[in-house]
Amino acid sequence: MEYEAVIGLEVHVQLKTQTKAFCNCRIEFGSPVNSLTCPVCLGLPGSLPVLNKTALDYAIKVGLALNCSVQEFTKFDRKHYYYPDLSKNYQISQYDLPVCKDGFLDIQVEGQTKRIRIKRAHLEEDAGKLIHEPDKSLLDLNRTGIPLLEIVSEPDIHSPQEAHEYLSDLKMIVEYLEASDCDMEKGTLRCDANISLRPKGAEELGTKTELKNMNSFKGVKDALVYEIQRQNNLLENGGKIIQQTLLWDPKESKTVVMRTKEEAKDYRYFPEPDLPPFIISQEKISQVKSSLPELPKEKLQRFVKEYGLLEYDAGILVSNKEKADYSEKCFCAWTDKNKKPVVNWLIGPLASIASSSNLEIQQTGVTAKNLAELVDLVENKNLVSHLTGKSVLEEMVASQKTAQEIIQEKNLAQISDEGALAKEIEAVVKGNAKSVEDFKAGKANALMFLVGQVMKRTGGKANPKVVQEILKRRLSNA
């Protein structure tokens, strides 16, 4: 029996506001324990919440970018459960009237576009952090109250690869909007999955399990691969899937049943009496919509159309907004209509130099103008070879000097002038009679040897292409 996986992803995105969702405490990763709290986020008796307007704006922004319909009337609800990291033992969240719903994200799967529907996106507050010791737990409430946007997909994802695509695209979009840092390691992007199997072609959903503790993109993929296999094996052997919550163990590379912390959850949702509802006007929605930056997909299409990039290359350069903006500056600095030369240098040499220092191309300090100049000197003017050009670029990154300056300082300019090379070429020809004979006898290698000798004599400065041309002509004449 062939089974297909049915996956739904629940993503929590920590919003990049300056202050928490319901109080004015600053948000700062890595602050001293319990140093960023106040009566409100501590849930002290008598405290009351007031919503951060930027958190709401971000929720609307992300919802619109995900093609959701933003609700005209939205409100908050209390979600009750007892846990030490929840200071009020209820979370202010949204239940039946989430701020955004019915959106979608189109991903690319094997060259095809696939639509993953987004059920809803709602605002809620984060909980604190617990550190577990054998006989007790330690609680830091700095994180409590930070605004989260919970984005829930429909179970339209059918493979770990699709899940990966969906997550990457979602992360890219949210980063473009500057709504979150989307860092799984830091916990500003978190992902839980619901996964079930069903016979291929069937409509009904199978019993699902919930996967948690996937703390990296790789973890998500690995966990899904594992769980699909586990469920598959179980079903193949006539077993039944039990609905349960599983934790991904990245060390052992398997899923482990989570010890149930409480019985069937009765969250006793009811409308939050301390927060009057929110009415989001069409005007507000239009205003936010018009303030949305160009999103990754749109930018990619535009790069292809306007600058003639290949989709693959454009895909690499739009993967984050700063990189895309920098790249575009480079395209414009490169006045030729064919942008391929500068694109190659961005994706190739500059990217590899940058990554060796754990940077991105736009963080190297090389201005668009200077990069364009270098590419021009290499590709159009042949002032230095490609190889030399790469070291010039390295130096540009290290010293922030221009290509011209470096070539001049280090005397790297290639000698391409025939007149200047004539003497050396003659000397080599005269001094390597055997190789000359070999070449004339048809051994192509001999030519490369002679070129190499000229390069040696000129300290590597001769333009090898030009030397090769001259030698060819010289030897075929004699």
Add this chain to the structure above:
Amino acid sequence: MAISRETIEYVANLSRIQLGEDELKKFSDQLAAILDFIDKLKNADISNVSPTSHILPLSNILREDAPKESLSASQALANAPQERNNFYIVPKAIE
């Protein structure tokens, strides 16, 4: 409306309140009487009536995303039953 012992136990568990045997019995009876009394609400005509969650016609109460001073850790922990290095010590919470 009679409240079964199971229901009281379920609700007590949901509320995280330990009840003694005599409390269980007493609350069963008292809550049953109260719920009986509350049942008269069934007679109210609520067709076409919307619920009142907020009595004032307020909406869109928002604040600026501007940082203000937080409590110091020692202020935050001043009432803590147990603390260590500015952490609250809480019961073992199993993930």
Add this chain to the structure above:
Amino acid sequence: MLNKLTAYELLEKLKKKEASVNNITTALSARIKETDPKVCAYVRLDQPGQINQCGLPISIKDNICTEGLNTECCSKILAGFKPPYDATVIKKLKSAGISIWPNKLNMDEFAFGSSTENSCFGPTRNPWNLDCVPGGSSGGSAAAVAADEAVWALGSDTGGSIRQPAAFCGVVGLKPTYGRVSRYGLIAFASSLDQIGPLTKDVRDNALLMSIISGHDEKDSTSADVAVPDYTQSLSGDIKGLKIGVPKEYFIEGIEPETRKIIEEAINKLKGLGAQVAPVSLPNSQYAVPVYYIIATAEASSNLARFDGDQYGLRKANIQNLIESYKQTRGEGFGQEAKRRILLGTFALSHGYYDAYYLRALKVRTLIKQDFDRVFSEFDCIVAPTSPTPAFNIGEKSADPLSMYLSDIYTISVNLAGIPAISLPCGLTKSGLPVGLQILAKPFAEETIFRASYAYEQSTEWHKIKPKL
């Protein structure tokens, strides 16, 4: 005796330098020493605290947060809690040069009650008759003012907890319009019903205090952005032409005959002062108590979920097991009434019962509000008894929670509708117990209430009669 004067009178004396703050606080301390062992209006007197000499003092109910001063809602579960912040009303009082008395006033635990018998510190006694309750839940506040152990006080009102004790103790107590006074720093009972309000010796003090504590608070999303007038300007004494409605549903049954007679006399007095009195109908009154006991307990069960011993208050030292720790802490820390209400509220919100109870109650609340909207479209205010009986004996109703709940019948609708209402003394029964008259008005019409109350008060002597302690 300085402690027998009103706040207004004392402020005049301070202005004219005829008395000092020290004189006043000394007089109060002496009085408290003399009579509070019998009245028990104050709690934790064994932790005296520094008496602030910066201004005229006010005493505060134990559920309003005062920075550095224990605020425990008279519950074991909050034993030792010292808030690191002041409630907004406290900040406003301090800005106005009023000092906060270091000892808090007794109350029913978490404001759950109508008699102040549910306090973990024991009951407060009615200064008019020490065998009687002072009313609740702001029983300590009302008793202290009545016994001249406080110049004035703050209480809180969720279903009548300022007005009913004011009536039982013969003082003036106002529940403001919902949203008129900030709830920031009031330890919440029912978030959609709670308000902080003044308990005073006369109407003028009440108006004065209201002018200080009212106003929009950006820390409270449910606080109204409505300008605060100088309420003392409403004290004209003129109510000619004031249209007053008397709800017929309040006089059908349940009200004690003597109380009824006293209230009717008061209404006649108002007529005599020129008001136009006519009967009105609030047909959904019969649902007020059940609606209240669903909404208030549901919200209370939620607001009290945070008390688990992790961050403050009582913790039973079994931190090995999370669930056990919470259950034991809450099992021991909460009193009977608190447990009862939490159980009821949790039940009303739980899966399968939400629609039938909580949602239904919210809808009937709309009907109750609509009743008042209809009346106030034609009338300036409504008068009613505050309580169906005068103060009952300590222990009389404590065995039967339902009968205790039913005694809130005239005050509860006010909270459900979010409107303002005052209780002021309008007579004494033959046995010498005070009876309170309630005056209700539409939202943010406290000025009308003060105008009507002042007119009535100044035409009688009730506010001048004090209990003999």
